[in-house]
Amino acid sequence: AEAPAEGKPRAPADAPKPRPAGAPSDAARPQPPEPAAPVRPRPPAPAAGEAAPKPQDSAPVPTPAPQPGARPAEQSQPGVPANPPVPQAAPGTPEAPASAPVPLPPNQAGQPGAPADGEARQRPPVAPPVTPEEIERARRIAENPAASDQTVVLPVENGAAVLDSAKEAPAPLPPGDPQRPDRRGPGERPRPVGAPDAPPPPPPKSDAEAQAVTPGRPSAPVRIEPVTAERGERLREAPRYDTPRGFGERRAAEDGRIIFEIDNRTFVRHDDSERFYEQGYEPRYERLRGGRVREVIERDGGTQIVTIRDRYGNILQRSRIDRNGREYVLYYAPDLPEDRPGNDGWYDPGRDLPPMRLTVPVDQYIIDTSTEPDRDYYRFLEQPPVERVERVYSLDEVRYSARIRDKVRRIDLDTITFGTGSADIPMSQAKTLRRVADAIQEILQRDPSETFLIEGHTDAVGSDESNLVLSDRRAESVANLLTDVYGIPPENLATQGYGERYLKVLTDGPSQENRRVTIRRITPLVKPVAQSR
Numbered sequence: 001a002e003a004p005a006e007g008k009p010r011a012p013a014d015a016p017k018p019r020p021a022g023a024p025s026d027a028a029r030p031q032p033p034e035p036a037a038p039v040r041p042r043p044p045a046p047a048a049g050e051a052a053p054k055p056q057d058s059a060p061v062p063t064p065a066p067q068p069g070a071r072p073a074e075q076s077q078p079g080v081p082a083n084p085p086v087p088q089a090a091p092g093t094p095e096a097p098a099s100a101p102v103p104l105p106p107n108q109a110g111q112p113g114a115p116a117d118g119e120a121r122q123r124p125p126v127a128p129p130v131t132p133e134e135i136e137r138a139r140r141i142a143e144n145p146a147a148s149d150q151t152v153v154l155p156v157e158n159g160a161a162v163l164d165s166a167k168e169a170p171a172p173l174p175p176g177d178p179q180r181p182d183r184r185g186p187g188e189r190p191r192p193v194g195a196p197d198a199p200p201p202p203p204p205k206s207d208a209e210a211q212a213v214t215p216g217r218p219s220a221p222v223r224i225e226p227v228t229a230e231r232g233e234r235l236r237e238a239p240r241y242d243t244p245r246g247f248g249e250r251r252a253a254e255d256g257r258i259i260f261e262i263d264n265r266t267f268v269r270h271d272d273s274e275r276f277y278e279q280g281y282e283p284r285y286e287r288l289r290g291g292r293v294r295e296v297i298e299r300d301g302g303t304q305i306v307t308i309r310d311r312y313g314n315i316l317q318r319s320r321i322d323r324n325g326r327e328y329v330l331y332y333a334p335d336l337p338e339d340r341p342g343n344d345g346w347y348d349p350g351r352d353l354p355p356m357r358l359t360v361p362v363d364q365y366i367i368d369t370s371t372e373p374d375r376d377y378y379r380f381l382e383q384p385p386v387e388r389v390e391r392v393y394s395l396d397e398v399r400y401s402a403r404i405r406d407k408v409r410r411i412d413l414d415t416i417t418f419g420t421g422s423a424d425i426p427m428s429q430a431k432t433l434r435r436v437a438d439a440i441q442e443i444l445q446r447d448p449s450e451t452f453l454i455e456g457h458t459d460a461v462g463s464d465e466s467n468l469v470l471s472d473r474r475a476e477s478v479a480n481l482l483t484d485v486y487g488i489p490p491e492n493l494a495t496q497g498y499g500e501r502y503l504k505v506l507t508d509g510p511s512q513e514n515r516r517v518t519i520r521r522i523t524p525l526v527k528p529v530a531q532s533r
Contacts, residue, residue: 128153128158128159128160128506129153129155129156129157129158129159130157130158135155135156135157135159136155138152138153138154138155138159139155141153141155142154142155142162142361142362142363143361143362144361145162145357145358145359145360145361145362146199146200146357146358146359146360149357151163151166152166152358152362154362154504154505155362156505157505158505158506158507159504159505159506160502160503160504160505160506162358162362162365162366163356163358163402163406164402164405164406164501164502165350165355165356165402165403165405165406166355166356167402167501167502167503168265168402168501168502200357200359200387201215201359201387201388202359203359203360203384203385203386203387204384204385204386204387204388205384206384207384207385207523207524207529208529208530209384210384210385210387210388210389210407210524211389211392211524211528211529211530212388215388219528219530220530221528221530222332222528222530224317224329224332224528226319226327227294227306227308227317227318227319227321227327227329228294228306228321230288230289230294232286232287232288232294233286233287234284234285234286235284235285235286235287235293237285238283238285239285239287239293241293241309241311241312241313242311242312243312244312244313244314244346245346247260247261247262247346249261251465253268253465253468253469254469255270255469255473256270256271257269257270257469257472258270259465259468259469262346262348262400263346263348265400265501266464266465266468266499267399267400267468268465268468268469268471268472268496268497268499270472271313272476272479272494272495273295273307275476275479275480275483275490275493276297276305276490276491277297281297281298281299282297283295283296283297284296288308290310290311291310291311292308292309292310292311292316293308293309293311294306294307294308295307295308295309301323302322302323303320303321303322303323304320304321305318305319305320305491306318306319306320306321308334314394314395314396315331315333315394315395315396316331316332316333316334316394317329317331317332317333317334318330318331318491320448320449320489320491328448328449329449329527330449330451330491330492330526330527331394331395331451331526331527332392332526332527332528333392333393333394333395333397333526333527348397348400348401348403349390349393349397349401349403349404350401350402350403350404351403352390353390353403356387356403356406356407358386359386359387360386364380364383364409365386365409365410366409366410366411366412367380367409367410367411367412368412368414369411369412369413369414369415369432369433369435369436370414370415373435376439377411377435377436377438377439378438378439378442378443380409380411380439381409381411381439381440381443381452381519381521382443382521383409384524385407385408385524385525386407386408386409387407389407389524389525392525392526392527392528393525393526394526395494395526398453398522398525398526399453399494399496402502404525405453405455405520405522405525407525408520408521408522408524408525409520409521410455410518410519410520411436411518411519411520412504412516412517412518413432413433413436413478413516413517413518413519414512414513414516415429415432415433416429416432416433416478416516416517417429417512417515418474418515418516420510420515421462421470423456423470423473423474423476423477424477425477425478425481430481430485433478433481433482433485433486434486436519437482437485437486437488438486440452440482440486440488440492440519441486441487441488443521444488444489444492447523448489448492449523449527450492450521450523451492451493451494451521451522451523451526451527452492452493452494452519452520452521452522453494453495453496453519453520453522454475454478454479454482454493454494454495454496454517454518454519455471455475455495455496455497455498455517455518455519455520456470456471456472456473456474456475456476456478456495456496456497456498456517457471457474457497457498457499457500457502457503457504457514457515457516457517457518458470458471458474458499458500458514458515459500459503459507459509459510459511459512459514459515460500460503460507460508460509460511460514461508461509461510462500464499464500465499467499467500468497468498468499469497470497470499471497471498471499471500472495472496472497473497474497474515474517475495475496475497475517476495478495478517478519479493479495494522500514504516
């Protein structure tokens, strides 16, 4: 196979850029076009795929010869057309036979013995189940994870770890100081090297109990000032934000996305606020004290979406203000220190925590929509985190820390079977999201300030960076579908792509199970659940 030629990179975009009035979003939207509204179609965006090349409608782009030792070729796809009436995906490839497992992460295939200075402490490694006996053993552990100190894996052939944080090697701490007392969470004690894990506490029974500083005692309500309380200075154009310290080399990707590194891990970043910019609704910006910026989007009927960002573009607070002046706080993390410990500015808060121990059965932690269509998705999504939430985290901390995301349950939307290299969703599959969308709507009727994270994933075929971009587009496609078809407000949905980092089945070949999107309710991670005015 031949590796595809790289597309022409765009210049890095340091600032969120509003979509001009009438311009379509990056992902396909299942709604008919409005010919009266002029639109500017985006140029075709090559989406790196995961398997053999698919037929193209246009002439193929010449590609260079593969380099020795290169990974399987990625497949370029045509970009999404502007406002198609129904987004069509290419037919999915048949599920490939099980291929050789990919090399396991260091904490799953690591060497026994005490870790060296600078390495995080991990539980004993567990190989993926392959034989029927191993799969049965994994099933028994999955039914009662609290009774085992082993890494919980999916009870299927080559099943990966259930927790995403168990799939990645932890970033090393500075040599000679592996426990760094200043980096532990509030009230947490260091664990001696080689000491067995203490029995995990039972999961919280509510969001408030999860956020309680003292177990069993509710936290005092947090007073949140109105998002419009401070007077700002009007800006004539969109601001340019500083590059966060600790972010590695930044490389332009497609659709205005940026590839960067944190703690030796590669991420994709884009401003998903573009999903808020409906036709004719352009944001206005105001400068606040301390380098902060307030962004205001006003919709028909008087509803406003107001976001306050720090000078790096991180969201400190976001609220929706309805036409009656009622404010619903979606995110609230105003106290992010500029000089957080570690790596010159960026620091994964999951480092402060011991490896997570799952204490609920796997079927109460993950729902697969294809095999459990009759589950009560509302009751599942409204459940609290599975362990204590030490503090309120910023949206970016949740996006970039698997250890923090693992605190909340997830629904794997495996009824959305993306075609190879595609982020498009056919309407026949869009219908399979109705019950999940209805559950989200029911939660929002109870509390309009709830927030959901939509995660995109790929299989292991293709390059790391191209898969990151593709997975981010998949997450965005699902968010757009939930808004355009099912009426879920876009501000209640955050998106992030993770590429091939968190495989569900450990194989380096094409895998429909790994081409998926996941939804988590992250409200108790990103704002105080007890608040006052």
